[in-house]
Amino acid sequence: MAAAAAGATPATARKALLSTTSTLLSSSLARSRRSLSCAAASATAPRIAQQPPDLLRWVQREGGFVHPGLRVADHPEYGLGVSATAADGVIPPGAVLIDLPGRIPLRLRRAANAEDAVLMQLADQVPEELWAMRLGLRLLQERTKSDSFWWPYIANLPETFTVPIFFPGEDIKNLQYAPLLHQINKRCRFLLEFEKEVKQKLGNVPSGDHPFCGQDVHSSSLGWAMSAASSRAFRLHGEIPMLLPLVDMCNHSFSPNARIVQVGDVDSPDMSVKVVAETQIDQNAAVTLNYGCYPNDFYLLDYGFVVTSNPYDQVELSYDGNLLDAASMAAGVTSPNFSTPAKWQQDILSQLNLHGEGAILKVSSTFWRYSLFICSISRFY
Ligand SMILES: C[S@@+](CC[C@H](N)C(=O)[O-])C[C@H]1O[C@@H](n2cnc3c(N)ncnc32)[C@H](O)[C@@H]1O
Secondary structure, eight states, X not given: OOOOOOOOOXXXXXXXXXXXXXXXXXXXXXXXXXXXXXXXXXXXXXXXSSSOOOHHHHHHHTTOEEOTTEEEEEETTTEEEEEEOSSSOOBOTTXXXXXXXXXXXXXXXXXXSHHHHHHHHHHHTSOGGGHHHHHHHHHHHXXXXXXXXXXXHHHTSBSSOOOGGGSOHHHHHHTOOHHHHHHHHHHHHHHHHHHHHHHHHHHTSOGGGOTTTTOOOOHHHHHHHHHHHHHHEEEOGGGOEEEOTTGGGSEEOSSOSEEEEEESOTTSTTOEEEEEESSOBOTTOBOEEOOOSOOHHHHHHHHSOOOTTOTTOEEEEOOOHHHHHHHHHHTTOSSXXXXXXXXXXXXXXHHTTOSSTTOOEEEESOHHHHHHHHHHHHHHO
């Protein structure tokens, strides 16, 4: 992801907020199942439970199907992953790899009782673009229950996530890409504000209706839950985001060897979610899914990784005449006129969608489009 010549940033305010926020969000996530306090990120994130139950067996016990030639194993770079075993021969295209009955996916549902009603009221306070926080609230609710049906799933989740809201302030600053910084900033600010709203709401709730079993919820536990949902949820029919145990152990590839198929409507009793082999899967090969054709800033923000040579990557460029004038003067140009372009120059900027309030040019990383941009700019001056 290349850096863009974007507008000036309110550096001091942002620095202050981000350093406060990252300190707050990277406090530690305790190992105890019932605790909602949070831990600093590490390269190979430990799981919520030190010795989590076997996820594959749990899925089978709850009526799901797992292809006998599959296992969950460490991936050298991506954490855990699903892969084919060495022993069972190749898996042919079209084979069902995983089949989850409707009771296994975890999603936010309309309120069935008082504690769910409170949860829904909190979820309704979350803007739609932060859908992962809504689903995260549901996950957090299950994480606090001592008898959660989903405990074997939750126990296998990472204790920490490598998404930028948990980066130290210095690392965030080094990202140097204004649209991404804006999103990180927005999320951090939201978490700090939402923590207050949650505390206020829960302060008036009778203990029996408390959606988190009376536990304190703070920005780092909310951040954990939001990151778990953003990096692991899938939207299938009806665009309802769901956490899909075991399926979400599959890592991402733009050339995946498997795909997800939803069978039946999300509310129908016979709904199920399958993972089906798209291509032959060789012994020991990783089972991969395509998480979506998104640019790298999206992948970094929601998933905490970037894809090398991402064909969907793009950068946003904006034209800030004052900033360019200031930079030119700092570089020794005596009278730059970036801030007062002539009519013909404005026309070129307009063609590039760089003229006018809020104008932004999205440039894909494909070489010829960069070249076109550079040619246009060099014609400009
Ligand atoms: C849906 S989970 C997959 C299971 C995960 N590896 C685990 O250990 O639980 C998505 C996360 O896996 C990692 N991941 C998946 N695909 C990746 C890839 N192609 N490159 C780097 N990291 C990847 C990232 O940490 C991402 O947030």
